[in-house]
Amino acid sequence: MRYxxxxxxxxxxxxxxxxxxxxxxxKEVGRVSSKVLAELVGINPWQIRKxxxxxxxxxxxxVGYEIDELIGQIKKILKIDRVHKTxxxxxxxxxxAVLAYPGFVGYGFTIAAAxxxxxxxxGKVIDNIRIEPIKNLKKLDKRDIEIGIIAVxxxxxxxxxxxxxxxxVKGILNFAPAYITVPKKVKIISIDFALDLACxxxxxxxx
Amino acid sequence: MRYxxxxxxxxxxxxxxxxxxxxxxxKEVGRVSSKVLAELVGINPWQIRKxxxxxxxxxxxxVGYEIDELIGQIKKILKIDRVHKTxxxxxxxxxxAVLAYPGFVGYGFTIAAAxxxxxxxxGKVIDNIRIEPIKNLKKLDKRDIEIGIIAVxxxxxxxxxxxxxxxxVKGILNFAPAYITVPKKVKIISIDFALDLACxxxxxxxx
DNA sequence: AGATGTGAAGTCTTTCACAGCC
DNA sequence: GGCTGTGAAAGACTTCACATCT
Numbered sequence: 001m002r003y004x005x006x007x008x009x010x011x012x013x014x015x016x017x018x019x020x021x022x023x024x025x026x027k028e029v030g031r032v033s034s035k036v037l038a039e040l041v042g043i044n045p046w047q048i049r050k051x052x053x054x055x056x057x058x059x060x061x062x063v064g065y066e067i068d069e070l071i072g073q074i075k076k077i078l079k080i081d082r083v084h085k086t087x088x089x090x091x092x093x094x095x096x097a098v099l100a101y102p103g104f105v106g107y108g109f110t111i112a113a114a115x116x117x118x119x120x121x122x123g124k125v126i127d128n129i130r131i132e133p134i135k136n137l138k139k140l141d142k143r144d145i146e147i148g149i150i151a152v153x154x155x156x157x158x159x160x161x162x163x164x165x166x167x168x169v170k171g172i173l174n175f176a177p178a179y180i181t182v183p184k185k186v187k188i189i190s191i192d193f194a195l196d197l198a199c200x201x202x203x204x205x206x207x
Numbered sequence: 208m209r210y211x212x213x214x215x216x217x218x219x220x221x222x223x224x225x226x227x228x229x230x231x232x233x234k235e236v237g238r239v240s241s242k243v244l245a246e247l248v249g250i251n252p253w254q255i256r257k258x259x260x261x262x263x264x265x266x267x268x269x270v271g272y273e274i275d276e277l278i279g280q281i282k283k284i285l286k287i288d289r290v291h292k293t294x295x296x297x298x299x300x301x302x303x304a305v306l307a308y309p310g311f312v313g314y315g316f317t318i319a320a321a322x323x324x325x326x327x328x329x330g331k332v333i334d335n336i337r338i339e340p341i342k343n344l345k346k347l348d349k350r351d352i353e354i355g356i357i358a359v360x361x362x363x364x365x366x367x368x369x370x371x372x373x374x375x376v377k378g379i380l381n382f383a384p385a386y387i388t389v390p391k392k393v394k395i396i397s398i399d400f401a402l403d404l405a406c407x408x409x410x411x412x413x414x
Numbered sequence: 415a416g417a418t419g420t421g422a423a424g425t426c427t428t429t430c431a432c433a434g435c436c
Numbered sequence: 437g438g439c440t441g442t443g444a445a446a447g448a449c450t451t452c453a454c455a456t457c458t
Contacts, residue, residue, distance in 0.1 A: 015406060100300055171410065196380070201285060202218055203394040
């Protein structure tokens with residue numbers, strides 16, 4: 001295989017493959033073909049093969065892919081073959097949904113700290129995490145936490161992002177509906193589900 | 208302007224512009240240039256102008272864009288210049304986050320019905336919505352609801368989707384971490400934040 | 415002058431078609 | 437025979453550069 005820059009779209013699909021493969025894994029099927037995986041995850045078989053080919057290919061011609069091995073390879077590429085500690089800021093409904101979300105552990109994430117402003121919540125333990133006041137964010141850099149999760153109202157998102165960067169996180173997942181900026185060294189991913197929902201009516205067949 | 212197919216990426220950016228424009232709108236600034244808007248939303252000015260040009264262009268050369276008019280145009284394109292009724296299925300943490308989410312109203316959505324399985328929740332009123340048992344989903348088609356929102360555990364996502372389609376929704380927003388299929392006439396948008404988070408470690412600068 | 419609108423160039427991504435291997 | 441891996445073609449999207457208008 002020659003060197004190729006890996007398309008960011010390929011990276012985005014890898015977790016989708018992983019999600020499907022884990023389902024198969026639990027069913028004691030040893031192998032899978034690109035065709036079967038394709039139907040399971042809703043992506044074309046040639047797209048799947050092309051994606052894997054960027055990494056040299058993981059399968060055996062005429063046979064298919066060994067599920068366990070494929071899972072391992074994808075996790076390694078995404079660097080989720082080890083645990084990443086995250087800190088959650090904002091323990092409202094969304095924050096609690098994140099705390100309770102089973103998917104996180106499966107992808108190798110743990111929530112190691114949670115912060116909120118509300119005196120009612122501070123000190124309480126939710127899903128095994130004690131909620132701390134936001135001012136404790138400053139001490140975060142002592143704890144080896146790589147990722148910050150922002151689940152606060154949009155007005156505070158930028159300030160919290162700044163504090164997380166200050167505290168040394170290398171990546172941020174932002175749920176607040178705001179555009180926030182961070183230094184280049186920090187990677188940020190924003191999710192605002194209103195933005196996605198807002199596109200839906202455009203596609204609706206209005207009879 | 209000649210006919211052009213409008214890129215789906217352009218459609219995705221329109222709500223981002225809208226989010227920025229609404230911020231400006233509240234500040235009593237009458238006009239905005241692509242350059243200023245660009246900085247506010249984090250998208251290149253030429254990209255913004257190109258996007259608008261697919262619809263014929265909304266600005267005045269040498270001057271800029273009239274904010275109110277631009278907001279109106281974007282809402283019209285996205286068909287969110289009128290109210291869309293939605294039905295929420297699953298009132299756990301995520302569902303409640305959706306119920307409380309202020310952004311929805313701003314984009315022209317109302318939650319007109321909410322369903323859950325939990326006897327503890329059924330009958331209760333949360334954010335002005337009375338929670339109904341899931342079996343009531345069948346009667347949904349009487350209520351002029353266009354969009355279903357799925358916020359149930361992944362095992363039930365497909366079944367609920369089928370029921371929503373049966374009940375006549377034209378679009379679905381799915382938060383369950385599962386690939387679900389619907390008839391072609393129904394548009395589905397899925398959000399699984401674990402998928403996005405899973406990409407983050409790949410981009411982290413590990414020193 | 416200053417900002418938009420847009421063809422054309424450039425880049426990235428998907429799709430195809432088939433060689434290569436089990 | 438069946439399925440993977442991959443160069444090449446096709447397609448989609450972004451960026452550029454500048455003509456155009458106020």
